[in-house]
Amino acid sequence: MLLRLFYLALTSMFTLLRLMPISDRDKDAEILALRHQLAVIQRQTDKRKLTWPDRALLAALLHRLPRVRPSSTTADRLA
Numbered sequence: 601m602l603l604r605l606f607y608l609a610l611t612s613m614f615t616l617l618r619l620m621p622i623s624d625r626d627k628d629a630e631i632l633a634l635r636h637q638l639a640v641i642q643r644q645t646d647k648r649k650l651t652w653p654d655r656a657l658l659a660a661l662l663h664r665l666p667r668v669r670p671s672s673t674t675a676d677r678l679a
Contacts (some may be wrong), residue, residue, distance in 0.1 A: 622666070629664035636661065
């Protein structure tokens, strides 16, 4: 129980540190994208493909998110 509490506190701290430099507008866009993805997943109990309006909305919401650029490529890590 104590280990779980420590884990939850640690992950919450890292989440907070990750979200601090992001603007409120970017946070709102990410929340909207995640809510839409959740709604799509909940609707997909029997079908697997996204409809074109779902794809258009996700593309519009994800376009607003900042791009994450890795500091090194996978090839650099293997060398």
